[in-house]
Amino acid sequence: MIRCISLIAYFFFLQGLVAQNKGQVMFLVDVDNGYFEIEINDTMLLKRYKTDLPEGHYKAKIWSPGYVVNTVEFDITANKTTEKYVKMERTNDFIQYEYDYKQYRQAFHKSFTLPGALALTSAVYTGTTMLRMYNFRQRTLDEIELYNLSSTSNEIDQIKLNVNNYNRKFLNNRTYFYTGIGFTALFTGYTIYAFTKFKKNHTEPTFNKDSPFRDKYSFYPGINSLTLQIKIG
Amino acid sequence: MMRKKLLIVFAGLLLVSCVKKIEKADQLNDNIFDREYTGKQWFELVDVYKYFNELGQQLVAVEAIIPPEKFPDLRPTKITIGASLNGMPAEEVACFQNFNGEFEFFKSYTPNISNNYCISLGLVVVSTDGEGTEIINSFEECVQL
Numbered sequence: 001m002i003r004c005i006s007l008i009a010y011f012f013f014l015q016g017l018v019a020q021n022k023g024q025v026m027f028l029v030d031v032d033n034g035y036f037e038i039e040i041n042d043t044m045l046l047k048r049y050k051t052d053l054p055e056g057h058y059k060a061k062i063w064s065p066g067y068v069v070n071t072v073e074f075d076i077t078a079n080k081t082t083e084k085y086v087k088m089e090r091t092n093d094f095i096q097y098e099y100d101y102k103q104y105r106q107a108f109h110k111s112f113t114l115p116g117a118l119a120l121t122s123a124v125y126t127g128t129t130m131l132r133m134y135n136f137r138q139r140t141l142d143e144i145e146l147y148n149l150s151s152t153s154n155e156i157d158q159i160k161l162n163v164n165n166y167n168r169k170f171l172n173n174r175t176y177f178y179t180g181i182g183f184t185a186l187f188t189g190y191t192i193y194a195f196t197k198f199k200k201n202h203t204e205p206t207f208n209k210d211s212p213f214r215d216k217y218s219f220y221p222g223i224n225s226l227t228l229q230i231k232i233g
Numbered sequence: 234m235m236r237k238k239l240l241i242v243f244a245g246l247l248l249v250s251c252v253k254k255i256e257k258a259d260q261l262n263d264n265i266f267d268r269e270y271t272g273k274q275w276f277e278l279v280d281v282y283k284y285f286n287e288l289g290q291q292l293v294a295v296e297a298i299i300p301p302e303k304f305p306d307l308r309p310t311k312i313t314i315g316a317s318l319n320g321m322p323a324e325e326v327a328c329f330q331n332f333n334g335e336f337e338f339f340k341s342y343t344p345n346i347s348n349n350y351c352i353s354l355g356l357v358v359v360s361t362d363g364e365g366t367e368i369i370n371s372f373e374e375c376v377q378l
Contacts (some may be wrong), residue, residue: 087236144257153266153358167258174252
């Protein structure tokens with residue numbers, strides 16, 4: 001029933017527009033989030049920056065999340081485009097939200113990003129040393145195998161040098177590996193502890209993103225613009 | 234659940250085996266061609282006996298073998314042994330494998346009259362600088378005839 005009445009009302013509204021001389025209005029809304037809503041004459045809601053309107057004087061309310069509703073007035077002249085620059089002011093709530101969110105993110109980085117990055121770096125380092133350790137271990141074993149095969153003294157001398165070299169590198173990487181495991185466990189444990197504590201003590205700040213026009217209109221897409229229709233029932 | 238635990242235990246064992254020290258790396262001294270060989274005597278004396286040749290001279294024959302297990306896995310077709318009897322200058326003797334995989338050593342000496350014979354055998358290898366040869370890993374065994 002409501003939809004039917006809305007359709008009829010919208011039909012007559014469009015008929016009215018077609019019958020009159022029209023001009024265009026283009027809003028240049030200065031917001032950094034890219035989203036805004038414009039209510040014209042308390043009857044029509046726009047979610048885009050321009051629309052065609054009949055000649056006349058208009059009053060528009062512009063709103064964007066985190067900004068104070070700004071009211072501007074403008075005139076529409078037939079077959080002309082009116083550009084309206086709208087400077088928006090931040091709400092105090094949003095300024096407070098930005099400060100709180102910055103604090104929240106700083107605490108988050110301190111509790112999770114930093115120790116998490118250290119744990120990850122340590123894990124990558126440990127993984128690398130593990131691969132290198134395994135590689136040198138395998139090369140040492142290969143050289144020992146050659147030692148067992150060889151019947152040439154000078155070749156054996158060289159093999160033993162290689163075994164010593166690879167085995168020393170294997171043992172070094174083994175030490176690095178154990179150290180890396182220790183640090184990885186330490187950083188991972190600390191990350192879990194710090195993040196749990198962070199989740200317990202901090203809540204992500206929010207701000208009201210609800211449009212002041214939200215309860216005034218029901219969504220109804222128009223034919224030649226993204227206008228919304230007034231809710232009657 | 235049990236399978237998960239087994240998997241964790243298996244992964245742990247695998248990790249431990251990967252990082253286990255290689256004990257053998259510090260104990261590479263059991264190849265008889267290694268100049269730092271510290272193993273036991275690598276040859277076995279088979280027989281030492283006196284005999285007379287066609288000219289009526291008394292000689293001392295030494296027979297020895299090198300068992301296959303004493304050799305590296307890639308065996309040479311021939312080895313050269315530096316052998317000396319009772320401190321006489323060493324002589325190079327070529328040895329070959331028999332059907333049992335053993336290298337056979339045989340050498341006759343014209344010794345000083347004695348009943349006690351000490352046979353020293355070493356392996357002849359290319360010297361470290363690559364010029365000439367040297368005798369390594371000599372062992373001496375004495376017998377009473």
